[in-house]
Amino acid sequence: MKIRLDNVIKTFETFRAVHGVSLEIESGELVALLGPSGSGKTTILRMVAGLEYADGGHIYFGDQDATDIPVRDRGVGFVFQHYALFPHMTVAENIGFGMTVSKVKRDKAEIARRVAELLRLVKLEGLGDRFPGQISGGQRQRVALARALAVDPKVLLLDEPFGALDANVRHELRRWLREIHQELGITTIFVTHDQEEALDLADRVVILREGKIVQQGTPQEVCRDPHDPFVLKFLGDANRLVGKAKGGQVQADGAVIEAAGVPDGPVEIFARPRDLDWSSSGPGVRASVTRILDRPGERRVMAQADSGEPLEFDVEPERQIEAGETGYVTLRRAKVFPLNP
Amino acid sequence: MSIISSRKKPPRVGDGPVFRRMLIGVVLLLGALLILAPLVIIGVEAFKQGWQVYLATLNHPDTRHAIMMTVVTALIAVPINTAFGVAAAWAITKFDFRGKRLLLVIIEIPFSVSPIVAGVAYLFVYGLQGYFGPLLEAYEIKILFALPGIVLASMFVTAPFVARELIPLMQAQGRDLEEAATSLGASGWRTFFSVTLPNVKWALLYGVVLCNARVMGEFGAVSVVSGNIRGQTNTLPLHIELLYHDYQAAGAFASASILALLAVFTIIAKVALERQGAGRRSRLATQSATSTGTSV
DSSP states (O other): OOEEEEEEEEEETTEEEEEEEEEEEOTTOEEEEEOOTTSSHHHHHHHHHTSSOOSEEEEEETTEEOTTSOHHHHOEEEEOTTOOOOTTSOHHHHHHHHHHHSSSOOOHHHHHHHHHHHHHHTTOTTOTTSOGGGSOHHHHHHHHHHHHHTTOOSEEEEESTTTTSOHHHHHHHHHHHHHHHHHHOOEEEEEESOHHHHHHHOSEEEEEETTEEEEEEOHHHHHHSOSSHHHHHHHSOOEEEEEEEETTEEEETTEEEEOTTOOSEEEEEEEOGGGEEEESSSSSEEEEEEEEEEOSSOEEEEEEETTSOEEEEEEOTTOOOOTTOEEEEEESSOEEEEOOO | OHHHHHHHSOOOTTOSHHHHHHHHHHHHHHHIIIIIHHHHHHHHHHTTTHHHHHHHHHHSHHHHHHHHHHHHHHHHHHHHHHHHHHHHHHHHHHOOOTTHHHHHHHHHHHHHSOHHHHHHHHHHHHSTTSSSHHHHHHTTOOOTTSHHHHHHHHHHHHTHHHHHHHHHHHHHHOSHHHHHHHHTTOOHHHHIIIIIHHHHHHHHHHHHHHHHHHHHHOOHHHHHHHTTOTTTTOOHHHHHHHHHHTTOHHHHHHHHHHHHHHHHHHHHHHHHHHHHHHHOHHHHHHHHHHHHHHHO
8 A cells, every 4th residue: 555645744742743744655665764763753653553643734545545544444553662462362362353353343263263374474373372471572573563464454564663672683573574574565664763774674764853854765875875964874883074175176184085076165074984994104084093892894993083083994803903003094985065154 | 807797798777686676576566556456456345245245236227227328338439439540540641631730639639638628528518508508408409418428428538549559550551552452443442441451450459449448447528428317327437436435335346346357358358469460470461561661
């Protein structure tokens, strides 16, 4: 089912959480709403679900205006961050709940068959008789997903679905959710503040800031071509230098970067830690190493430019560098934005 | 040497054997004198003149009537206050509205106001010289010095009990469960009965037990509005006082023994419910669900 948000607004008391957001989600698409806390992403998701009403604008499900349809009749599957499983019901009863309360009457055998099918889908065969308190967090979230899918929702909405799980389980569930989405092809929107999760999982990432969409696109588009410093910084670690552009070249603290098309004037330069090189002789940004963080795949060097700017970059695990060393940082690749005065 | 040993076991305030034993002894003694002894006296005095007299006093029409009054009052007041408590707790924990804090405070008022104040207030509202007195009299509706007045006064005093048990629990449980149920297509009533109620049932029962004990034992508010008409508007606590003033010690103690018995049953029910609450599978799941909820 295609979902369309048209200039949707939400205000809580005096705080405007969502400022006129318009967004189209294609049928069968897996979309991530990504943003820091307070960016309005959960509010948008809850409005699509009908758990909050929009103060302005419209939400369309296909061609139907769903703005005023109550959550009960909207036909969405909602998965909560903290699972929200009914603690007094078994896993099977939880999954079957939507079918038992449905206006469409189903007999017990039919419900049991569907529950068994869903348990198989979420790989929890044999756990139907357990209570939510007796299974792990990852299993609970899978039950929550099965429960949401049981009512054949038009759209699946997940609110920080892996936020309460530890890193390993989170990784596993991410891959698993992707598989399920591939299998069922249901339109899915999920909310996350974890950029890695959004980039790994989604067909399209919608980046939000203070209740507005700042950029949307495929993971490749947003990573390769961030529209502004906020998106760039939010998607991953970045070093920032201030410099001056002149005639398609940028100078900053001794480093020179080609920047065709950038108007002359003060600029901000952003570079990922992997795009920085370290050498003992110039040219480049003169800096001294303050600390080294050893990681499985690389060594992260924390340094300070002579101008005082902190710098972070990665070198090969074999590279010998020690704190206190001085040298020069060169930029292999960088993004340049004009600096607004 | 002494420094080393004190490091092994950090010294606590007053953690000496003499002090500890003295403290425990004093508490036990006071507990026995202030709480246990009076209860024992009730039992002893009630049966002082033997079983026959005990049963005879209880079988006295006035006593029987007083017991009945108390039971009827409880049968009316407790269900109404239970419904009120559930509704108030639901409203406060599941919705946001103006005056929510005020409602919380209002519910608490009966805890902080002396019951006799409530009684007098009812007197001013429904009494002959009160606001609605003449109107009620014109239609021959008797509220004061009759069962309705007793029920109203009892309800005022016990209004907070159920709500106070439910609100913290329902607050801890949040709204996720209800939202999940509605998103799955459940109606409001269905959500309440299949999702909300099962998760608060022990707390609810606990509140009901405490509410009932208080309704049956209420003296102050009821004594103002009932008029103490023997065999007509006397509840058990009022009847006990009356018997005592009539120098019928055996009767007073026999009647008191019934209320004491009620207290014992209440305590047993209370402990049993607490055990249920702590040991039950469903509650365990609730606790783990809420604890994972809050730990992140």
